[in-house]
Amino acid sequence: MKELKLMKGNEAIAEAAIRAGCDAYFGYPITPQSEILEYLAANAQKRTGMVVLQAESEIASINMVYGAAGCGKRVMTSSSSPGISLMQEGISYIACAELPCLLVNVMRGGPGLGTIQPSQGDYFQTVKGGGHGDYRLITLAPSTIQEAVDFTKLAFDLAFKWRNPVMLLLDGAIGQMMEKVELFSQQERLKEAPDWATVGKPKNRERNIITSLHMQPEDMEKTNQHLQAKYRKIEEEETRFECYKCDDADYIFTGFGLVARIAKKAADIARTKGYKIGVFRPITLFPFPYSEINNLSKKVKAILDVEMNTGQMLEDVKLAVNGNIPVEFHGRTGGMIPTPEEIVAVFEEKIIKRK
Amino acid sequence: MGNERLLLQEDIHHMYDHLHPEDEICVKENIVYQKPSTLLDTPFHYCPGCGHSTVHKLIAEVIDEMGIQEQTIGVAPVGCAVFAYNYINIDWQEAAHGRASAVATGIKRVLPDKFVFSYQGDGDLAAIGTGETIHTCNRGENITIIFINNGIYGMTGGQMAPTTLEGMKSTTSPNGRDVHWAGYPLKISELLAQLPGTYYVTRQAVFSPNHVRKAKKAIRNAFEYQKLNKGTCLVEIVSNCPSNWKMTPTESNMWLQDNMIKYFQLGDIKLPKKEEAK
Numbered sequence: 001m002k003e004l005k006l007m008k009g010n011e012a013i014a015e016a017a018i019r020a021g022c023d024a025y026f027g028y029p030i031t032p033q034s035e036i037l038e039y040l041a042a043n044a045q046k047r048t049g050m051v052v053l054q055a056e057s058e059i060a061s062i063n064m065v066y067g068a069a070g071c072g073k074r075v076m077t078s079s080s081s082p083g084i085s086l087m088q089e090g091i092s093y094i095a096c097a098e099l100p101c102l103l104v105n106v107m108r109g110g111p112g113l114g115t116i117q118p119s120q121g122d123y124f125q126t127v128k129g130g131g132h133g134d135y136r137l138i139t140l141a142p143s144t145i146q147e148a149v150d151f152t153k154l155a156f157d158l159a160f161k162w163r164n165p166v167m168l169l170l171d172g173a174i175g176q177m178m179e180k181v182e183l184f185s186q187q188e189r190l191k192e193a194p195d196w197a198t199v200g201k202p203k204n205r206e207r208n209i210i211t212s213l214h215m216q217p218e219d220m221e222k223t224n225q226h227l228q229a230k231y232r233k234i235e236e237e238e239t240r241f242e243c244y245k246c247d248d249a250d251y252i253f254t255g256f257g258l259v260a261r262i263a264k265k266a267a268d269i270a271r272t273k274g275y276k277i278g279v280f281r282p283i284t285l286f287p288f289p290y291s292e293i294n295n296l297s298k299k300v301k302a303i304l305d306v307e308m309n310t311g312q313m314l315e316d317v318k319l320a321v322n323g324n325i326p327v328e329f330h331g332r333t334g335g336m337i338p339t340p341e342e343i344v345a346v347f348e349e350k351i352i353k354r355k
Numbered sequence: 356m357g358n359e360r361l362l363l364q365e366d367i368h369h370m371y372d373h374l375h376p377e378d379e380i381c382v383k384e385n386i387v388y389q390k391p392s393t394l395l396d397t398p399f400h401y402c403p404g405c406g407h408s409t410v411h412k413l414i415a416e417v418i419d420e421m422g423i424q425e426q427t428i429g430v431a432p433v434g435c436a437v438f439a440y441n442y443i444n445i446d447w448q449e450a451a452h453g454r455a456s457a458v459a460t461g462i463k464r465v466l467p468d469k470f471v472f473s474y475q476g477d478g479d480l481a482a483i484g485t486g487e488t489i490h491t492c493n494r495g496e497n498i499t500i501i502f503i504n505n506g507i508y509g510m511t512g513g514q515m516a517p518t519t520l521e522g523m524k525s526t527t528s529p530n531g532r533d534v535h536w537a538g539y540p541l542k543i544s545e546l547l548a549q550l551p552g553t554y555y556v557t558r559q560a561v562f563s564p565n566h567v568r569k570a571k572k573a574i575r576n577a578f579e580y581q582k583l584n585k586g587t588c589l590v591e592i593v594s595n596c597p598s599n600w601k602m603t604p605t606e607s608n609m610w611l612q613d614n615m616i617k618y619f620q621l622g623d624i625k626l627p628k629k630e631e632a633k
Contacts, residue, residue, distance in 0.1 A: 024465050051464045055457070056490035063454035063487070067430070067461025070448045075461075093451050198446035198462070200426045200469050209440045211431075211449035 003183045009145045009175040010035035013078070013104060013168070016152035018044050021187040022102075023073035024051035026064035028083060031116040032172035033106035036078040048189055058083040062090030069099035070210035072197025074156050074190060078104035080172070081122050082113065084130075091165060092131030096212035096223065100159030102152065103137070104168045106175035109335045117335020118172035120257060123312035126169050127286045134224055136231045137167040138238065139285040141256040145179040147283075153184060160194075162234055169285065171258050171308060173337065231287075240283035241292055245271075249278030251351060252296055254317050255306040256282050259338065263306055266343035275347070285313070293320035302326045302351045306343055309333060326351070391415040393424050397441050404604020406594030407435060409561040410503060411442050413571045414474075417578055418445065427470040428462050430455045434476035435509040453484025456491035459498045470581050472499040478508045481517040481543040488543065495552030495586035499577040502544070505594040506615060513599030517541040520618055525599070540618060544591045548625035554586030556625040560593045560616060562608040580627065593619045 007015065014036045017025065025044065027037045037054060044050040051068070055061040061077045068075040079087065084105045094101060105126065109119035124130075126139050138158050142148040148170060155166040193199045201207045214220040244264050246252065253263040260281035267277040280296060282289050297303070302325050305314045311329045318327050328350040332338045394415035399408040418424050424445055431439040433452035440447035450458040455473035463471040480488050480502050491498070507525055508514040515525040515532060518540050522531040532540070548556040555577055559570035570592060577588035593615050595607040602610060 024461070026461065053460075053464060056486055059454070060457040060460075060487050060490065063451060063457035064461035064464070066450070066454075067448060067458035068465040069461075070458075071428075071462055071465050073465045075465075089451055090454070097449075198428050198448055199466060200428060201444070201446045202425055207440070207444055208446045209449065210447070211440070213437060213449055 003185075005181055005183060006178055007145060007181050008035060008178050009148055009170070010106065011039045012145050012149050012181050013152050014039035014043070015183065016149040017076055017102070018048055018050060019184055019186050020153040020156050021048070021074055021189040022050055022076055022156070023189055024053070024068045024075045025077065026053050026055050026061040026068070026075070027077045027079065028055050028058050028061050030058075030080045030083045032108055032118070032175050033078050033080050033104070035175075036104065048186075050189070058086040059090065062087040062094070065101050066090055066094050066097070066099060066210075069094065069101040070097070070198050072190070072193035072199065074100075076102035076104065078106065080106050080108045081110050081119070084122060084125070088125070088131035091137070092133055092135060093212045094165050095131075095135035095137065096133065096227070097210050098163040098227075099165065099210065100156070100163055101165050102155045102159060102168065103165055105170070107169065107171045109333060115335045116172065118176075118258070118308065118337065119333065119335065120171055120259065120308040120312070121333065122169065123285065123307070123309060126167050127288070127316075135227060136234070136286050137165050138162065138234060138287075139167045139169050140240075141169050141283060141285050142174065143257050143260045143281065145174065145177070146181050148174060149181050149183065153187070158238065162230060163196075164230070164234070169257070173258050235287035238284060239287045239289050239292075241289040242281040242283060244279040244281070246278035246280060246296060248276055250276040250301050251278075251347070252300050252303045253277060253279045253306060253343065253347075254281070254293070254303055254313070255279070256285060256313060259306050259308055262338055262340055263343060265340035266347070269340050270344050270347060273344070275352070277347070282313070288316050288320070290316070290320040293317060294322060294324070297321040297324040300325065302328065304328045304330060304343070304347050304351060306330045306338060308337065391419040393418045393444050395442055395444050399442060400438060401435065402598040404595065404597040404607060405435075406505065406561045406592065407503060409567060410501065410570070410592055410594070411439065413561075413567070413574050414472075414501065415443050416571060417575045418443070420575070421578060423470050423578070426468070427472070428466070430459045430462070430471070430473040432473070432475040432479040434479050436474050436476060436503065437510065439474050453479050453482070454487055455479065456484065456496070456498070456500060457487040460491055460494070460496050463496055463498050467497070470499070470578060472501060472578070474501045475503070476509070477502070477504045477506065477516045477518040481541050485543070489547065489550070492547045492587045492589070493550045493552045495554070497581050497584050498587060499574075499581060500587065500589045501574065501577075502589060502591040503594050504591055504619060505596040506540070507596045507599045509596050509599055513596075517543070518619070520614055523614075542619065544589060544624050547589060552586050553589060553625055554583075554627055555580055555588040556591075557589075557623045558591040558593060558619060558621050560611070560621055562595065562611055566621075585627065591619070593621065
C-alpha cells in the first residue's frame, strides 16, 4: 500500500534516513536545514535505535561521521553551505579512507555568512573538490522532495557499493518547502559489518586500519590511482540525468535541482510562443553527463544554462558542448529564484535576438 | 673505534653456550618478562629515548592483561604517534589533526560495548583539538584518552606547543616562551577535571621504572573504568623529546624532572568516588 505524506523537504530527508536503516547521525544546527537534526532527535532513536548526536561543531560532526563510518555503519551528517565548508578537511579524509557515508548540503547563499535564503553556490565546492587533494563525491541533486527521499536511500546504497561518500546537494527551497511524497517501507539496520570495518580484531584476521596516510610516495600514488580508477567506473555506471522534451528541441535549457523544475515551466511557456525547447537536467553532478550533453549539442542550436549562482555548472556544460554551439547563461544569487517568465525573456534576449 | 674489537654475533652465542632449550632454566615458570603479544615486531620509528614507545608498550600490556585485544579500537593522532597503528595489533583509525576524540566518539557511539581509546599529543589534544577534547569530556564519552605531553611539536620539528614551558626554547620561540606574547603553558588536564563528564584524570610519567609502573596502573584503571560507563578517563603522560629539546635521552629525563614536572605536577587530578570504582 502506498504511504503518501505531505512533508517538508528537510523532514522528509530525515524520515527517509530512518527508513533507509541509518545507524547514526552527527550534526550541528544551521539554517536552513536544522529540521533534519530536530526530526531525527525526536523520532529516530525510539523507532530504530539510531544514534542521533548534536556535536559541538561541523568539524566535530564530520569526524564523528569518520569514526562511525569506519565501523562499517550507515552514517550521515547534514549541514548548509558555511557548515559544509568547515567539514571539507574531514570529507577529504573520508574520501581517501574510502568510507561510505551520506552528506546532505541544503545550500544557502554565499560567499561568507551570506544569507539563509536558497542558493546553488556550492556546485564547485561539491564536485570540483572542496577539500584538499584529488577526490570526488558522488553527488545527487534532487529537484523534488520525492527525489530527496528516494535519493537518501539510493545514497546509502551507492556509498556502500563504491565505498565512497555521497553528497545529497539541494537548495534551501527544497529543504523548506512542502510536497506530497511517497515513502518507502522501513529497511533493517545493518546486522553485519563489512570486512574492512574497525569493530575489534578477531584472532583470525589482520588488524583493520582506517587511514588516509601513505607516507611512501609510491604508496600514495597507488592510492590516487586506485581512487581515480574507481571514479572512472563510477562515471561509467552511475551517471544519471533527465531529459524533458529534448527529442524535438531546437534549444535546450540546462539546470540542476530546483532550477530544472522552473526551467521546465519556462520551456512550456516558450513552446506556446513557438520555440521548441527541451530541458536537460543532470541528476548526478558527479559523475556529470558530459557525453549526453555533447550528443545534444550536435542536434540543437544553442543552450541556455540557468543556475542559482554565477555560473558554476556552466563550466561543465561548456566542457561537454566543447564549442559545438553557443552556451548562454542566466544566474541569480543571494536567495533570488529565477521565474519561468524571466528565463523565457533571457532566452529571447540572449539567444533569439542575437542570432 | 680504532682497533677495538667489536662483540661478534658468535661471541654472544658462546656466552649462552651453557643454556639449551632443554635446560630447566628455560621453562615458562621462569619467565619474568616478555614482550606483550599485542605489541607487533615492527621496530619503533621513535627517536632514541622517546617516551612514546614505552607508553605504546604499556597500552599493549594492559590490553594483553585485560584480554581485550579483540574488543579494542584505537584512534591515532597526527603527530609523532601517527603511526601508532604500526605497533599495536588491534583495529585502528587514523584521525585528522586534533580530531581523535571526535573520531573516538563516533566509534564508541555505534559500538558502545567495545573499548575505545585515543592517543594524542599536546598539540593535537590541547591546541588544534581543544574544542573536541573539551566537548568529548563534557559529554562524558566512555572512552580512554592517552595524552602525551612533551611540551613541543615533535613531528614538525620542535615548534612551540600549548604546553611549552615559560622560557623554554623552541624553533618558534627561539628566545624562550614569552608568556605575555604567546600565552601560558596550558594545564588542560586540570581544566578537563573540572568537567562533570570526566571520571578519572591523572598525570603520570615514564622516565623511571617506578614511574612506568605507576603509569601502567593508571592506564589499566582508565581502561577498566570504560566498563562502568561513567565518563571519560584521561591519562596524561608528561614525556620527553630528546631530539627537539636538543638533549641526550638522559639529559632530557633530567630536564623533565627539573622542569616539566615542576609545572605539570604528577599525580591523580580527579579520582572516582570510592564506592563507584568497585
